[in-house]
Amino acid sequence: MYRRARSIAAEREVTSDADLGPLLAAPASDAGDAAAYTVLRHMFETGGWVLLESTLADLPADLRWLFESGAVTLEQLAALHKAVGAATAADLHAALRDHRIRTLPQGGALVEEAIDAALPSLRAAMHRIPLGRATAVAEPLLARLRAMTGVAWAEPVGSLRRGQDLVGDVEIVAPAANAAAVLDDVFAATNAARWLHRSERRLYFLEERIQVGIRVPPPERAAAALVYLTGSMAHVDGLRRRAAALGLRLTIDGLYANDGSLVPTAHEADIYNRLGLEFVAPEIRSGDGEIDLAARRGLPPLVDRRDIRGDLHMHSTWSDGRDSIEAMAAACRALGYEYMAITDHSPHSASSRNLTLDGVKRQADEIAEVRQRVPGITILHGCEADILQDGRIDFPDRILERFDIVLASLHDAGDHSPAQLMRRYEEAMRHPLVAAITHPTNRLVPHRAGYDLDYDRLFELAAATNTLVEVDGAPSHLDLDGALARRAVAAGATLVVDSDCHRADLLDRQMRLGVTTARRGWVEPRHVVNTRSIAEVRAFIARKREGR
Secondary structure: OHHHHHHHHHHOOOOOHHHHHHHHHOOHHHHOOHHHHHHHHHHHHHOHHHHHHHHHHOOOHHHHHHHHOOOOOHHHHHHHHHHHOOOOHHHHHHHHHOOOOOOOOOOHHHHHHHHHHHHHHOOOOOOOEEHHHHHHHHHHHHHHHHHOOOOOOOEEOHHHHHOOOEEOOEEEEOOOOOHHHHHHHHHHHOOOOEEEEEOOOEEEEEEOOEEEEEEOOOHHHHHHHHHHHHOOHHHHHHHHHHHHHOOEEEEOOEEEEOOOOEOOOOOHHHHHHHOOOOOOOHHHOOOOOHHHHHHOOOOOOOOOHHHOOEEOOEOOOOOOOOOOHHHHHHHHHHOOOOEEEEEEEOOOOOOOOOOOHHHHHHHHHHHHHHHHHOOOOEEEEEEEEEEOOOOOEOOOHHHHOOOOEEEEEOOOOOOOOHHHHHHHHHHHHOOOOOOEEOOOOOOEOOOEOOOOOOHHHHHHHHHHHOOEEEEEOOOOOOEOOHHHHHHHHHOOOOEEEEOOEOOHHHHHHHHHHHHHHHHHOOOOHHHEHHHOOHHHHHHHHHHHHOOO
16 A cells, blocks of 8 residues: 555655655545555654655665656565575576575565566666666776785676667675675775675675675676576577577586586686576677577677777867877877877867868878877878768868768758658768768767668668778767667668777777677678778778779
C-alpha cells in the first residue's frame, strides 16, 4: 500500500514534506485511494516519508529501480540483497540464472518470476550519461587502481566497456587477493557525494551524480566476472547456453566443471577458448549473432587504436580550438602519429572564431614554420568547410585548392527537408576538392538525434564519389554511430576515424572514443583510410581530385 501512497505523491509532484502538507489538507477523495491516503498521512505524521525516500536514495540504482518497478517490496529487496549480495542488474541476472532467488524465505519463486519480468526494462528509466563523460570519470580511477600493489589489472565493464553512446553507470573490475586494502584506498582517495554500499569485495558511491562501482574479485575468478559484467544479458545468456552444452557452468564467479570444480581461466580469452569460441571484442558483445560467428571462427579483425597512423580532423586557435598548431602537432607526435591535419572552421561556421579568406595564407605560413620546429610528423594544412544551403562550399575553389585536405560539414539544417539535406550532401560529395564528409548526422549526444536522412543513399554516394565518411570521436558527436558505420562499410564507403579535437590533451581520448565507436560497427582496419600511410592518404585524396 505504501507503493500506492508514493504513486499518489508522485502524481501530485510531491518531493518533500513541505509539498505533502497541502496534499494531506485536501479531502481524501481528492487524493485517490482512501487506504493509500491513510498510509500517506501516517507516513507524514511519523516521519516515515523522509525515512523511506532517504532509504531509496541511498540504494544502488538498480535496486532502487527494481523497487520502483513494483517487482519487490522493501522487505523482499532487503532479503534479496542479504541472501545473494545483489547490487546491480548483472547480479540480479546472475542470481536468476543460477536459481538463487527462489530459495528466499519471502515468496522466493514469485519474487524470481517478478524480477525476471522486470529485468529487461529495469534500466529504462535510469538517467544515462554520455560515453565521454563516463570515460572521464573512469579514467582517473582506472589509473589509480592499475598503479596499486596487488591489483592484477583494472578494466571497466558494462555499457562503458562496450562503448555505448549513453552509459548507465561506471563499474570497474580490479582483481586482488586483498580486497579490503584496495577498497580502503579508493574510499580514502575519493571525494564521493554519497556512499551507497560497501561489502567485502565491492564499493558503490556517487561521483558527479554518476554511480561508480568497484569490484575486487579474487584473481582466479576475475576473468569470469569481467566476461559476465561486460556483455549484454543476451550475450551472457548465449555463453551460458554454450557452456551448458559442453558440460560446463558459467557464473559471475567462475567457469565450473560438472563436478563443481573451478576451471582455471586467467584471462577472458581463456573462457571463450574453453567454450570453443574465438575471442569476442567487448564492443560487439550485444547478442547480435556474434557468438555463432565466433564458433565458426568468422569474426572480423576490428580496427584497433594501434592501427591509427594519423588524425585528420582537429582545431587550433585559428578557429575554436584551445591550443596552438604547434601544441597540437607536438601532442600528435608524442602519440606516435605519422601524420595529422589542422582543419579549422571556415567563414560561415557558427564557431566562436573562424578561419577567414585572408587568414588561410597566414595559417599556411605558420604551419610551414611548425613543420620545422616539430619534425618527425607530416602536418597537413586542411579545413573543415561548411556546406551552404545551396550545396556550395563556403570557401571558393581557388582557396580550397591550397589545402592538402578539405573536410565538408553540415552544421545547420536550415529548416530543410531530408531530401534537401541530402541534395546538399550530394553537391558537396561531387565536388572534387572535398575529401571527406564529417559527423554526417550532426547529432549532439544526448540532446539531438541528428538528421533524418536516407543514410544508405548517402553511403552509396560516398562510395561512388570516392568521398570519405567520418566516424567522429568528439564526445558530443560519436558520429557515425556504430550501427551507421556498419551500414557505411557494407555500402562500400571508406571511413576516416578522427578525434575532432579542440585541445591537445584530449587528442588521445577522443581518438579512442572514435575507434571504440567504429568497433561497435564491426569496422576493420581495411575500411579506414587513416590506418594507411601518408602516401596512401595523399593518393586517396589525389584520386578524388582527379575524378578517378
